[in-house]
Amino acid sequence: MFGSNRLFTALNVSAITTLLDTYLTKAAIFPSALLPEQFTGTESINYYLTSPYNAAMTYAEYIYIANCRSITDIGSRTIAQAVIDINETAITDGFLYCSLLPTIPPIDKDDTYNTPVEVRIKSRT
Amino acid sequence: MSTQANVKLNERPGKGEAVAGSAAEYAAYVNFGTRNQSAQPYLSTAGEIIARKAVGQIITPEMQEAMYKGLKKNFNKSIKDGVEIVRYGNPVEANLEGNKLSVTALAVAVTSQAKALCPVAKENGGFLRNSIMWRTEDSEGGLNVW
Numbered sequence: 001m002f003g004s005n006r007l008f009t010a011l012n013v014s015a016i017t018t019l020l021d022t023y024l025t026k027a028a029i030f031p032s033a034l035l036p037e038q039f040t041g042t043e044s045i046n047y048y049l050t051s052p053y054n055a056a057m058t059y060a061e062y063i064y065i066a067n068c069r070s071i072t073d074i075g076s077r078t079i080a081q082a083v084i085d086i087n088e089t090a091i092t093d094g095f096l097y098c099s100l101l102p103t104i105p106p107i108d109k110d111d112t113y114n115t116p117v118e119v120r121i122k123s124r125t
Numbered sequence: 126m127s128t129q130a131n132v133k134l135n136e137r138p139g140k141g142e143a144v145a146g147s148a149a150e151y152a153a154y155v156n157f158g159t160r161n162q163s164a165q166p167y168l169s170t171a172g173e174i175i176a177r178k179a180v181g182q183i184i185t186p187e188m189q190e191a192m193y194k195g196l197k198k199n200f201n202k203s204i205k206d207g208v209e210i211v212r213y214g215n216p217v218e219a220n221l222e223g224n225k226l227s228v229t230a231l232a233v234a235v236t237s238q239a240k241a242l243c244p245v246a247k248e249n250g251g252f253l254r255n256s257i258m259w260r261t262e263d264s265e266g267g268l269n270v271w
Contacts, residue, residue: 033158033164033165034163035160048166050166050169050170052170054177063169065157065166065169067157067158067164106159107151107159108159110161114158114159116157
């Protein structure tokens with residue numbers, strides 16, 4: 001829905017999944033604004049939609065933020081770099097391109113470093 | 126009572142630029158979330174909402190009005206040697222004024238949208254929302270100080 005499945009497919013590649021922890025036998029990639037409570041790992045990606053959607057347009061642009069989380073600063077940037085590397089990837093009926101945002105340090109000892117990556121999916125509606 | 130939100134944005138934009146956001150220490154954590162807290166992208170979404178209507182609803186009307194006022198300025202008609210001479214205001218100045226007004230209007234719109242989307246904490250009644258402000262090269266606004 002709104003490009004979420006296509007983004008998941010683009011992220012679920014070995015270059016990215018080898019950097020992440022696992023959750024229920026799969027790589028920790030979550031299409032959600034909040035990590036699952038049962039997830040105890042530290043290396044993960046969660047992504048969520050931040051743009052409005054105009055169904056009247058012939059071409060849609062969905063903008064997601066992918067939070068690249070890690071216990072270390074360099075770790076989160078490494079995951080973000082792997083996400084950036086899917087820049088201009090062709091997906092079904094469209095393509096996506098990424099841009100990097102500054103790393104956010106943990107807010108407390110239970111939090112992780114987060115390097116958000118903005119992912120724009122341009123697709124025919 | 127925390128005063129974290131009663132802080133102005135430090136960033137000083139350059140000529141023709143504007144910034145909109147919050148100087149509250151926890152602003153980014155609310156927008157992008159933490160490991161245990163859901164992301165609530167009030168600033169990110171506000172920017173995208175305004176960007177999509179920026180040209181038609183904000184920039185074009187501001188530019189049109191600035192050009193109209195600017196060209197009307199010092200408007201003068203005279204006849205010399207049987208030739209009608211019409212003088213208008215300076216279009217370059219009018220264009221620059223239009224740019225400045227457009228940028229300010231965009232910053233105000235993003236600030237207003239972000240305030241509408243910003244979550245309000247029950248504990249403090251909206252410090253984060255009150256801290257969202259805009260700033261241009263020579264003006265600022267939006268900060269609601271307690």
